[in-house]
Amino acid sequence: MNNSTISMVAINFLNLSTPLKQDKQVLGWAIAVLLTNGCGALANVLLLLTLILHKSLRRSASSFLIIHTVCLDLYICAFAVPVAVIPTYLGPTYQLPRGFCKYQTLYVHMMYQAEMYAATMLALHRAVATVSPRVFGRMTTKAAISWMIGLPWMIASVNSLLPAVGNLGYRQVDNHLNGGCTFSITSRGAAVALANTVVGVYIPTAVMGASYAMFIVKTCCHHSGSQRSSRNRQRRMELSRTMLILFVWHCVALYPVSIMLGLFPQQYLSNVGLQLIFKFFVYSFSAINPVRKCRKR
Numbered sequence: 001m002n003n004s005t006i007s008m009v010a011i012n013f014l015n016l017s018t019p020l021k022q023d024k025q026v027l028g029w030a031i032a033v034l035l036t037n038g039c040g041a042l043a044n045v046l047l048l049l050t051l052i053l054h055k056s057l058r059r060s061a062s063s064f065l066i067i068h069t070v071c072l073d074l075y076i077c078a079f080a081v082p083v084a085v086i087p088t089y090l091g092p093t094y095q096l097p098r099g100f101c102k103y104q105t106l107y108v109h110m111m112y113q114a115e116m117y118a119a120t121m122l123a124l125h126r127a128v129a130t131v132s133p134r135v136f137g138r139m140t141t142k143a144a145i146s147w148m149i150g151l152p153w154m155i156a157s158v159n160s161l162l163p164a165v166g167n168l169g170y171r172q173v174d175n176h177l178n179g180g181c182t183f184s185i186t187s188r189g190a191a192v193a194l195a196n197t198v199v200g201v202y203i204p205t206a207v208m209g210a211s212y213a214m215f216i217v218k219t220c221c222h223h224s225g226s227q228r229s230s231r232n233r234q235r236r237m238e239l240s241r242t243m244l245i246l247f248v249w250h251c252v253a254l255y256p257v258s259i260m261l262g263l264f265p266q267q268y269l270s271n272v273g274l275q276l277i278f279k280f281f282v283y284s285f286s287a288i289n290p291v292r293k294c295r296k297r
Contacts, residue, residue: 029276030089040287041077072115076286088180101181110160117152120204127211253285
């Protein structure tokens with residue numbers, strides 16, 4: 001066997017080993033994501049049963065808002081994440097059902113956006129309870145609670161329906177490169193994609209952050225006083241720290257992908273391992289949420 005033959009064998013082996021290595025990466029990633037969300041689904045079920053069966057929790061002013069958020073997290077962990085992850089593992093050669101990607105914004109992305117707004121309403125509800133008890137009394141009526149549950153669905157439905165049925169240059173299509181589904185954006189769809197992201201991600205994040213900030217500032221001011229009991233001060237400070245950690249987790253889980261695509265698109269799209277790491281955070285977001293809700297009790 002001459003040198004040229006050895007070189008050709010080596011090149012063919014390297015070309016073969018690269019996709020095999022990527023296949024192993026994707027397999028390990030898919031197993032990790034599904035296991036994490038399986039545990040998250042179980043945690044959501046247990047939390048939901050606790051909220052329903054525990055009498056004192058049922059009487060909480062935020063109980064319906066919490067149950068609403070838990071149900072959305074449960075759906076995401078048990079259905080939305082597997083639907084998005086498994087086709088990615090099957091790869092681009094797997095033939096997806098017709099309309100699977102086109103309407104994925106309705107049964108996957110809409111739930112993510114509804115969950116974000118539901119969590120935002122919950123954060124706002126708790127912040128108002130701390131900052132202005134008089135206004136909070138108006139937010140505990142059946143009509144107010146119904147609006148805070150219905151508003152996330154209205155916003156998420158409109159924001160997800162347009163890419164699914166509209167001809168706006170921004171829609172989901174089959175990913176023929178890596179498998180699963182991906183967004184396709186034309187020149188005229190860039191503005192639509194930006195508006196969709198602002199409404200679906202940036203606005204709820206801003207409102208959530210402002211709500212947590214109000215709660216923390218009020219708690220710190222309250223902590224400096226001397227009229228309250230030590231037990232109440234300790235509880236509020238612990239809750240403030242928990243809210244801060246959760247908001248940081250919210251940003252860490254959801255924003256790196258947008259930042260990388262906006263600032264370093266070539267480096268991000270060419271690095272499969274980096275894509276899998278950031279996508280793991282996104283797909284594990286709702287699986288971690290039950291921990292925060294239990295701590296907020």
